[in-house]
Amino acid sequence: MRKSLSGICVRILASVLACSALHAQTRMAAPANATRAYVPLTARTKIPTKLTFVELAGNTNAVILEPVTPDPQRSRIALLISHPEHANNFNYFIAPEMASRGYRVMMVNYHGPEVAYEEFLTPLGAAMKYLRSLPGVQKIVLTGHSGGGAELTFYQEIAENGPKACQLPERVYPCSGKGMDNLPPADGIMMLDARAGVVERLIALDPSVDANHPRVHNPELDMFNPRNGYNPATKSGTYSLEFEHKYLQAQSARQMQLIEQAQTRLAKIEKGEGEYKDDEPFIFPGSSQHTYDGAALDLADLKLMSKTHAPHMLLKADGTRPIQIVPTTYAGLSEPDHEDRMGNTVQEGTVRSFLSFMAMRTKPDYGITEDRITGVEWRSVANSLPGSVQGIKVPSLFMPGTCASHVVFLETAYDLSAANDKEFVGVEGGNHYFQACKPEYGDPAKHAFDYVDSWLMKPGRF
Amino acid sequence: MARALANGNNSPTSVTPDLARLRALTGGSVNAKLSLLCALVLSAGALTLNAQPPAGGAPAQPVGEGEGGGRAPPGPIQSDRFRTQYLRLGSNDAEGLLYEPVNPGPKARIAIVYSFPGDNNFDAPPGRELANRGYRVLMVNHHGVDESPEVYGPSISRGIQYLRGLPGVQRVVIIGHSGGGHLMTFYQNVAEHGAAACQGPQKVYPCQGTRLQGLARPDGIILLDAALGAPHRMSSLDPAMNDKDRKRDPALDMFLPANGYDVAAKRAKYSADFAKRFYAAQAARNARIVDRALERLHAIEQGSAQFTDDEPFVVAGMSDTPAGARLYQPDLAFAAHTKRPHTLLKADGSQPEVIVASVRPPTGMQFAAALGTLNVMSDNSTVKRFLANDAIRTGPNFAFTADDIVGIDWESSMNSAPGNADGITVPALVMVMSCHYLVVPGEIIFDHLASKDKTFAAVEGAVHGFTPCRPEYGDTVKRLFDYVDGWLSKAGRF
Numbered sequence: 001m002r003k004s005l006s007g008i009c010v011r012i013l014a015s016v017l018a019c020s021a022l023h024a025q026t027r028m029a030a031p032a033n034a035t036r037a038y039v040p041l042t043a044r045t046k047i048p049t050k051l052t053f054v055e056l057a058g059n060t061n062a063v064i065l066e067p068v069t070p071d072p073q074r075s076r077i078a079l080l081i082s083h084p085e086h087a088n089n090f091n092y093f094i095a096p097e098m099a100s101r102g103y104r105v106m107m108v109n110y111h112g113p114e115v116a117y118e119e120f121l122t123p124l125g126a127a128m129k130y131l132r133s134l135p136g137v138q139k140i141v142l143t144g145h146s147g148g149g150a151e152l153t154f155y156q157e158i159a160e161n162g163p164k165a166c167q168l169p170e171r172v173y174p175c176s177g178k179g180m181d182n183l184p185p186a187d188g189i190m191m192l193d194a195r196a197g198v199v200e201r202l203i204a205l206d207p208s209v210d211a212n213h214p215r216v217h218n219p220e221l222d223m224f225n226p227r228n229g230y231n232p233a234t235k236s237g238t239y240s241l242e243f244e245h246k247y248l249q250a251q252s253a254r255q256m257q258l259i260e261q262a263q264t265r266l267a268k269i270e271k272g273e274g275e276y277k278d279d280e281p282f283i284f285p286g287s288s289q290h291t292y293d294g295a296a297l298d299l300a301d302l303k304l305m306s307k308t309h310a311p312h313m314l315l316k317a318d319g320t321r322p323i324q325i326v327p328t329t330y331a332g333l334s335e336p337d338h339e340d341r342m343g344n345t346v347q348e349g350t351v352r353s354f355l356s357f358m359a360m361r362t363k364p365d366y367g368i369t370e371d372r373i374t375g376v377e378w379r380s381v382a383n384s385l386p387g388s389v390q391g392i393k394v395p396s397l398f399m400p401g402t403c404a405s406h407v408v409f410l411e412t413a414y415d416l417s418a419a420n421d422k423e424f425v426g427v428e429g430g431n432h433y434f435q436a437c438k439p440e441y442g443d444p445a446k447h448a449f450d451y452v453d454s455w456l457m458k459p460g461r462f
Numbered sequence: 463m464a465r466a467l468a469n470g471n472n473s474p475t476s477v478t479p480d481l482a483r484l485r486a487l488t489g490g491s492v493n494a495k496l497s498l499l500c501a502l503v504l505s506a507g508a509l510t511l512n513a514q515p516p517a518g519g520a521p522a523q524p525v526g527e528g529e530g531g532g533r534a535p536p537g538p539i540q541s542d543r544f545r546t547q548y549l550r551l552g553s554n555d556a557e558g559l560l561y562e563p564v565n566p567g568p569k570a571r572i573a574i575v576y577s578f579p580g581d582n583n584f585d586a587p588p589g590r591e592l593a594n595r596g597y598r599v600l601m602v603n604h605h606g607v608d609e610s611p612e613v614y615g616p617s618i619s620r621g622i623q624y625l626r627g628l629p630g631v632q633r634v635v636i637i638g639h640s641g642g643g644h645l646m647t648f649y650q651n652v653a654e655h656g657a658a659a660c661q662g663p664q665k666v667y668p669c670q671g672t673r674l675q676g677l678a679r680p681d682g683i684i685l686l687d688a689a690l691g692a693p694h695r696m697s698s699l700d701p702a703m704n705d706k707d708r709k710r711d712p713a714l715d716m717f718l719p720a721n722g723y724d725v726a727a728k729r730a731k732y733s734a735d736f737a738k739r740f741y742a743a744q745a746a747r748n749a750r751i752v753d754r755a756l757e758r759l760h761a762i763e764q765g766s767a768q769f770t771d772d773e774p775f776v777v778a779g780m781s782d783t784p785a786g787a788r789l790y791q792p793d794l795a796f797a798a799h800t801k802r803p804h805t806l807l808k809a810d811g812s813q814p815e816v817i818v819a820s821v822r823p824p825t826g827m828q829f830a831a832a833l834g835t836l837n838v839m840s841d842n843s844t845v846k847r848f849l850a851n852d853a854i855r856t857g858p859n860f861a862f863t864a865d866d867i868v869g870i871d872w873e874s875s876m877n878s879a880p881g882n883a884d885g886i887t888v889p890a891l892v893m894v895m896s897c898h899y900l901v902v903p904g905e906i907i908f909d910h911l912a913s914k915d916k917t918f919a920a921v922e923g924a925v926h927g928f929t930p931c932r933p934e935y936g937d938t939v940k941r942l943f944d945y946v947d948g949w950l951s952k953a954g955r956f
């Protein structure tokens with residue numbers, strides 16, 4: 001599990017955090033200065049800030065970036081950032097942006113094994129308790145970016161509702177419930193181009209790959225087969241409705257088959273008839289992240305998941321904020337993943353880690369359109385932002401960059417959110433890190449974080 | 463190391479609570495496992511499979527174990543004598559926590575780099591202990607997949623370079639504890655001799671070397687209860703395990719009373735015949751497994767394997783943690799004492815030159831109950847990771863004796879502390895904790911060091927995590943780090 005996740009997402013994250021503006025999803029060529037020297041967080045803020053290392057527990061550490069002189073309005077609100085997959089979160093790009101605007105920002109690193117999704121709860125609880133103990137901190141807002149979105153909303157869902165929220169009847173692999181009572185809830189959540197969780201692996205699961213021979217593909221189901229509509233020259237595709245339907249049905253079937261395999265093997269393990277007493281390796285090819293090189297139809301066929309289905313605020317490059325259908329603005333950059341490389345596409349996990357992190361069920365109407373994703377059992381797995389927000393009532397902000405691939409997912413989460421006070425705001429031309437994917441989009445990060453500031457400061461909200 | 467125990471109550475508990483706790487300790491992924499390498503060693507005395515995991519709240523601290531006085535409450539790491547500063551070391555994968563004396567004295571001209579194959583080293587005891595004694599200490603974390611010892615090279619090098627750039631720093635010494643011991647011997651050897659030091663026909667799996675160009679050279683090296691690396695992993699192989707049918711051969715089963723294992727007494731007494739049979743079978747199984755990994759590597763390189771880069775490689779009945787099948791855990795007759803007299807730091811303050819005896823209690827009894835598990839008693843790896851970290855050649859005469867380990871080709875693995883010690887020429891201090899089983903391995907590393915200026919000392923009654931195993935051994939942490947302090951500050955050395 002960890003290897004492949006780190007190998008793809010975390011490395012991308014790390015390199016982008018280092019060079020500030022590069023991600024596959026940006027649909028940009030790598031700038032020549034991609035490896036330019038690192039600027040310390042405290043030097044990246046516009047006001048004097050300090051960085052403090054804090055040990056939270058044996059397996060959890062944090063740093064806090066904050067203004068040297070507390071902002072009279074904002075120092076009472078602390079933001080909490082984390083990300084799974086053993087990423088080093090201590091240089092998160094969000095921190096200097098928000099510290100510059102006067103907030104305290106805590107970044108949390110958890111060092112545990114990550115074999116069960118519920119492991120994240122206790123470390124995040126320790127971080128919450130520590131933040132609450134700081135003089136002057138009155139409100140805490142969970143700030144999820146990328147894979148941190150699902151992690152932090154899972155935390156908040158359990159903190160608001162207790163462990164019963166991860167023992168729902170539809171859950172494929174219910175949580176143990178232990179140590180999950182009395183987690184301190186946050187006062188709000190912000191999903192800043194957060195990933196939706198494992199659904200973004202489901203949508204990139206290759207149904208054409210032969211599980212035993214990952215270099216062999218069923219041409220009928222291969223989305224990178226030109227006969228099915230893919231154009232290698234433009235790295236994009238135009239698929240027929242018939243192919244889309246066939247492909248998504250097969251994707252769904254493969255996912256359900258994987259879940260069934262894992263459950264069958266777990267039942268054997270629990271009966272003492274497994275290969276091992278406790279768990280077994282569970283390895284399957286053709287599973288990528290939903291970035292540029294997975295087998296995700298929407299990344300190739302740009303009409304798919306290309307806009308919201310309802311009007312929302314769009315932070316435009318010119319500074320206006322119209323309410324409109326929010327379109328995505330990325331160009332095709334879809335390539336076949338190297339499915340013959342274990343490090344790229346194979347989920348090097350175990351039966352239990354698969355069930356805990358990845359066992360998201362689909363329904364017969366599984367499908368994607370130009371503005372929706374349907375037929376997903378959002379609450380069948382813990383690693384699901386649209387699932388967890390169904391149990392979150394605190395003020396919630398959902399803010400995708402339109403030049404990344406999470407617009408429709410975050411609108412889905414917005415729709416499903418149980419919060420009375422919720423907003424969906426698009427950031428025009430912002431990539432996964434709110435950097436402009438084309439020069440004409442100006443400074444999306446400024447628009448985004450100015451808006452975040454105003455959202456946090458809205459009278460009566462926090 | 464005690465930090466690892468804090469994982470106990472975060473574990474997935476859909477397995478039995480006991481196994482869940484063990485699994486949390488050992489980790490489900492390679493890097494996490496490594497960062498927790500000594501957790502089971504530390505906890506071996508207190509943790510049993512029948513122990514209930516702690517309810518809620520803070521996990522129980524094993525009695526007499528841990529890192530010198532338990533965990534501080536959440537907050538910044540600091541004292542009245544030192545402060546700490548978080549640093550990024552050139553890439554998001556490499557980070558450091560710098561401990562600096564509040565009032566730098568003459569010792570602050572010597573800076574120390576501590577690292578370990580894992581990403582959570584900031585509060586390891588050498589940081590605070592040496593900073594309290596006046597040194598600058600940089601704790602280095604490397605985030606990433608533990609493909610090979612090579613991956614840590616650039617991070618450690620950047621840490622050394624950072625310290626060399628600090629005004630007033632004149633010497634940089636590296637320090638490794640436990641798994642950090644074999645990591646730092648690897649680093650030192652390669653820093654002195656380049657990537658050629660981990661290449662050549664004698665290596666089962668030579669290093670790639672691309673990340674090992676121009677590593678910053680330390681001025682000295684300190685090893686605290688160092689683990690051997692690949693030889694340590696190899697010595698966990700269960701020879702009773704039949705790789706074909708997964709059945710265990712009773713004639714080679716160290717956990718059977720008929721072979722000398724005494725569940726009630728929590729120790730074992732193996733006959734010479736059994737030990738001979740066991741070690742011969744262990745070496746033979748090791749040879750088969752290493753050959754199998756090399757065959758798979760060949761298939762991958764030829765393009766005839768399932769994948770083109772690597773493939774899963776799971777060895778049942780092996781461990782990359784302190785678990786596994788190790789006669790020297792329950793039977794204290796193995797790895798019992800040093801070959802020659804060495805300095806022993808006794809509780810009464812005396813420092814006699816004596817044969818150093820390991821005064822450890824029997825351990826490892828809990829692993830019998832974990833037989834057949836993936837997370838405790840298997841090495842869930844890949845072909846390349848196995849070859850880089852675990853694979854070493856043994857001969858038919860392989861054995862642990864009372865004062866030695868014989869029949870092993872120390873030079874055949876890049877991840878072998880004795881093999882790397884052969885190339886180390888800078889001043890070196892090797893210290894062992896006499897209430898643990900690494901006394902004899904420590905002496906082997908010491909004997910291999912090429913350094914003209916080398917020192918070996920044992921802390922009487924200290925466990926692997928430096929604290930005393932019985933009250934009469936006094937303040938072992940103080941004796942240990944006072945000795946390190948004296949060695950570092952000795953006139954003319956640095």
